[in-house]
Amino acid sequence: MKITDVETIEFKTYSTIHYSRWGYQYDFFGPKYEVISSLTRIITDEDVEGICLGGNKAVTERWIKPLLLGEDPLDREKIWQWMYSLTRWRVNERIIGVIDMALWDLAGKYFNVPVYKLLGGFRDRAKAYASSGPNLGTPEDYADHAEECRKKGYKGYKIHPYIFYDPVKQEPCPDTRTFPEWDIKICKAVRERVGDEMILTFDPWTVGSGGGYSFEEAVWVGRELEKLNFYWFEQPLLEDRIEPYIKLCQELRIPILAPEMSVGSFYTRAEWITRRAADMIRMECGLGGITAVKKCVDVCEAYGVKCELHGGGFEHLHILGATSPKICEWYERGLLGPRFDYEKPRPPLKKICDPMDNDGNVLIPQKPGLGMEIDWDYIEENRLEQCDKP
Structure with a gap:
């Protein structure tokens, strides 16, 4: 079997995420507006193809397609x-991830099994936590939302607090300004509302250079979270500086979950483990695909460190399906907010990737490959080349 074509299709769809002038998504659940999305497809001479949402058309044509044409799509490690x-100079890890996931999708379809079985099946469902959107309102608004999620069966709830947002003025602001006292007000309100029935975690999403919590603020927040029996403290400091993370792990009892945004795929995560800069490791398929995440999971298992996956999606469900919960415990479902219908699929998907059972578990897809059901009519009707025709 040989690869005969690789294409990235661009099409119009919509988003509800709204950005401030500082670049952060201060509102995930606002009015719809038009955006351009993409899907990448790998085609073979045996009428088997693999797909994945995402990709960059120009990069695919200039670098990926010439690299893959004529190659065996089952040689995923060599291609990776x-x-x-x-x-080093041409392609970022997110694009590599898209191609790698499409190759895994292709392999699953070729062998007529879901990807998690190719990886080495372990379970057909995984615990899900509700991952809140940021800036949902007052601490009581967060508590209302957490209670709503508990009633829906979620066993865990993650708080994204006031991020790039001033809770006093109720308006976006740069992340050089932080509000740790207000963030902890959210945590206290949520814990008081749900009691000990839910596992709670906290993610202030620190990314800005010179922004986010200071080291001293992170220590104070961490100690408050310990009093509230939170399970982990995620990405509390700027990840470009590893030494403060080492110090923070020494200061706090609550596990530090990091790095989330650092590039370098699983190689970076191995360094964080050996330097004891995090107690739990954060990884995602956007940093090199399923192949990279599986490597990271194996490193974490060797060191006895948990690897919690960042974000949801078909790809992460399959990783969880092939991994012990002692290593990868939770699935991040969301982002969620009041009055937001997460159960409605967004085009071009016909179905959501992560239906949940009555016990708060998401189900691992059972169709061959990644299991995505694509509305190809929607893509063709909204394809850029089609829309641009006179």
Whole structure:
């Protein structure tokens, strides 16, 4: 079997995420507006193809397609190593992830099994936590939302607090301004409302250079979270500086979950483990695909460190399906907010990836490959080339 074509299709769809002038998504659940999305497809000479949402059309044509044409799509490791070499100057890890996931999708369809079975099946469902959107309102608004999620069967709830947002003025602001006291007010309100029935975690999403919590603020917040029996403290400091994380892990009892945004795929995560800069490791398929995450999971298992996956999606469900909950425990479902209908699929998907049972578990997809059901009519009707025709 040989690869005969690789294409990235661009099409119009919509988003509800609204950005401030500082670049952060201060509102995830606002009015709809038009955006351009993409899907990448790998085609073979045996009428088997793999797909994945995402990709960059120009990069696919210039770098990925010439690299893959004529290759065996089952040689995923070789192709991954070739692609990763391009990260030095041509291709970022997110694009590599899209291609890698499409190759895994293709392999599952070729062998007529879901990807998690190819990886080495372990479970057909995984615990889900409700991951809140940021800036949902007052601490009581967060508590109302957490209670709503508990009633729906969620066993865990993650708080994204006031991020790039001033809770006093109720308006976006740069992340050089933080509000740790207000953030803890949210945590106290949620814990008081749900009691000990839910596992609670906290993610202030620190990304800005010179922004986010200071070291001293992070220590104070961490100690408050310990009093409230939170399970983890995620990405509390700027990840470009590893030494403060080492110090923070020494200061706090609550597990530090990081790094989330650092590039370098699983290689970076191995360094964080050996330097004891995090107690639990954060990883995602956007940092090199399923192949990279599986490597990271294996490293974490060797060191006895948990690997919690950032974000949801078909790809992360399959990783969880092939991994012990002692290593990868939770699935992040969301982002969620009041009056937001998460159960409605967004085009071009016909169905959501992560239906949940009555016990708060998401179900691992059972169809061959990744299990995505695509509305191809929607893509063709909204395809850029089609829309641009006179």
